[in-house]
């Protein structure tokens with residue numbers, strides 16, 4: 797199975813359903829001309845609201861998984877998108893991405909696929925008690941819509957860092 801399919805296969809519950817629904821709808825030519833509108837979570841101009849925003853994210857992840865030069869910033873893009881969509885992830889998941897983004901940006905963590913702090917994973921594999929936080933009103937000045945479409949890995953890396961920093965600052 798290609799890596800990107802394994803990624804989707806491991807997506808759980810709601811995220812997986814959203815992905816399957818979106819892919820089904822996108823395959824329908826009648827939807828090709830639907831208008832761009834802001835994602836109600838992050839404000840990215842996308843088709844099909846939150847679902848379209850997630851579809852864009854899965855498409856970008858697929859690119860990162862298939863090309864290590866793009867995958868060099870995968871953890872940052874995953875955290876940035878997750879934290880701009882806290883309503884679609886569980887409390888524990890949101891806490892995980894927030895702590896990992898802090899590690900990546902404030903402690904120069906390695907954002908490549910498969911990296912990430914082992915202690916954090918261990919902590920969350922157990923019965924970590926996590927406090928629920930209110931979803932933030934300000935979610936950063938940049939969205940996935942401004943990240944996709946980079947013409948080189950360097951440009952992708954620069955855009956993802958800018959995106960992640962805007963989310964972290966928010």
Ligand SMILES: [Zn+2]
Nearest residue numbers: 835837838849
């Ligand atoms: Zn969005």
